[in-house]
Amino acid sequence: xxxxxxxxxxxxxxxxxxxxNRIIEMLQERASLAREIGQVKKEIGMAILDPARxxxxxxxxxxxxxxxxxxxxxxxxxxxxxAESRRLQED
Numbered sequence: 001x002x003x004x005x006x007x008x009x010x011x012x013x014x015x016x017x018x019x020x021n022r023i024i025e026m027l028q029e030r031a032s033l034a035r036e037i038g039q040v041k042k043e044i045g046m047a048i049l050d051p052a053r054x055x056x057x058x059x060x061x062x063x064x065x066x067x068x069x070x071x072x073x074x075x076x077x078x079x080x081x082x083a084e085s086r087r088l089q090e091d
Contacts, residue, residue: 030081031088038089048089054082 041048058075065071 027081031085034085035088035091038091041089048086057082 038048040046057078061074061078062071065074
């Protein structure tokens with residue numbers, strides 16, 4: 001591989017690292033908010049699982065799938081995020 005090709009890959013990987021850092025920050029922020037929601041749900045006697053809310057999120061994912069990642073991939077990722085959010089709300 002040429003030196004120029006190596007540099008392009010390095011630049012792209014650095015860009016991915018920057019995006020990954022932002023994703024981590026946003027996931028932690030989302031987790032903190034989910035934990036707060038769990039506290040409020042406990043106070044008002046609301047169930048942790050909210051199928052209507054999760055349905056809205058899935059619809060939003062379907063509408064927002066305009067890049068290289070298709071709706072199914074986004075839903076799979078969010079299934080994990082939502083499951084972790086529910087777990088945090090139960091703590």
